[in-house]
Amino acid sequence: MTAAPPAPRTAAAPVRVVVCDDQVLVRTGLVTIIDAQPDLEVAGECGDGEAAVDLAGRVRPDVVVMDIRMPGLDGIGATRLLAGAGVPRPVKVLVVTTFNLDEYVYDALRAGASGFLLKDAPPDRLLHGIRTVATGAALLDPEVTRQLVGRYAARIRPAxxxxxxxxxxxxxxxxxxxxxxxxxxxxxxxxxxxxxxxxxxxxxxxxxxxxxxxxxxxxxxxxxxxxxxx
Incomplete structure (x- = not known):
């Protein structure tokens, strides 16, 4: 696990990103893509949810790119601790998932995530997602949002x-x-x-x-x- 020291944001400061993924090759690829952008920088990287919560608390990134399925504390639990209801200083979380795990995405959104991407998304979509979430906007396309949440409407509505x-x-x-x-x-x-x-x-x-x-x-x-x- 590596971390860069926190720095104050200015109008010209890059968006600071923490990358959390238990697959080293995937994590390394994400870090390389993000760090190559002049307006983005990797503030740290880690391989599980517990480490992500600890790292985000120390470096205070603008966005955490969070995998979902990880050993120990998974991405959903980590997202809840970073961006869930009642968190005093929430961090924006962009979760990543595979196509057949959309229920996990729903759970992550309920936990406080600002959006999601598929793991096979092209690099430009990942970068767009980070920038979008960093501004405080939702990443999800409106139609994707409707399909995803609508699929689990029965679970969302109170009994x-x-x-x-x-x-x-x-x-x-x-x-x-x-x-x-x-x-x-x-x-x-x-x-x-x-x-x-x-x-x-x-x-x-x-x-x-x-x-x-x-x-x-x-x-x-x-x-x-x-x-x-x-």
Whole structure:
């Protein structure tokens, strides 16, 4: 396990990344790809979830690229400790997985991850994902988000058939939230509601702020959990 000392962020400072993967060859490849970018730097690397939590606590990276299936504390458990509910200083986590493990991805998103990539994604998609997550935005494409969370909607929704709890949003904000959960992009929402993209962005920001959510991924999960979409 290696680590670079933490450094204060400035407007021109590169995005600092911790890479956690138990496969040495995979981890080395990720580190090489990331470190080759002028706007990114590897702040440290490790091979299991427990080490990732410890390393992130020491170097305070902007993003942790997290494998899911690892010995000991897996990526889901580590993500929960780094970015889950109640974490005082959450770290943005980008999880990686294989195509046939999408349920693990769902669990990672519930644990607080900002998005996911498949392990066979090309390097440019990985780099785009890191940069996207670093800005505080969700990585997932809206349609992928809808398919992934929709597949596990029954697990997300609370048990029982009682009425959904009150949601502190205006009627228009609820409308926008439902469209986000249906997989629409900002451009598509603007067209559906006959408003500008900038107005949609404003609504999205208000929704996230009112509900205490970090990104669109969490907004989709919230919509399903509260029975706002089916």
């Amino acid at each position: 029982g058939d009682g009425p959904a709890p009150d949601v502190p949003l205006t009627a228009r904000e609820l409308e926008v939230l439902r469209l986000i959960a249906d997989g629409l992009s900002n451009t598509e929402i603007a067209a559906a509601l006959l408003i500008s993209r900038e107005t949609v962005k404003t609504f999205v920001s208000r929704i996230l702020a009112k509900l205490g959510l970090r990104d669109r991924v969490q907004a989709v999960v919230y919509a399903y959990r509260h029975g706002l979409v089916t």
